[in-house]
Amino acid sequence: MINLLKFVAAVSFMAVLTSCAAAPHGWYKQGVSEYETENAVAQCEYEQGKDHIEQGNFMTSCMKRQGFRWVE
Numbered sequence: 391m392i393n394l395l396k397f398v399a400a401v402s403f404m405a406v407l408t409s410c411a412a413a414p415h416g417w418y419k420q421g422v423s424e425y426e427t428e429n430a431v432a433q434c435e436y437e438q439g440k441d442h443i444e445q446g447n448f449m450t451s452c453m454k455r456q457g458f459r460w461v462e
Contacts, residue, residue, distance in 0.1 A: 417453050418461040430456050 417427050434452035437443075450460070 415461055417458040419456070419458045422458075427458070430458060 417431060419427065422430075430453065431449075434449050434456075437452060438448050453460075
């Protein structure tokens with residue numbers, strides 16, 4: 391019985407760790423797929439290069455303007 395409890399506790403702990411590892415990081419906007427996010431980043435990079443804008447805060451401003459937030 392004690393071995394079963396240890397097993398259940400270990401499995402539960404692993405499930406918690408796995409769910410934490412799957413948390414999003416990078417640019418995030420609720421309801422937007424990873425593909426759409428990559429397209430938004432590419433659009434901002436294109437605008438930055440097209441207008442010869444220095445790196446600075448352009449990407450942050452561009453992504454926030456589209457409703458994205460940076461998630462660690």
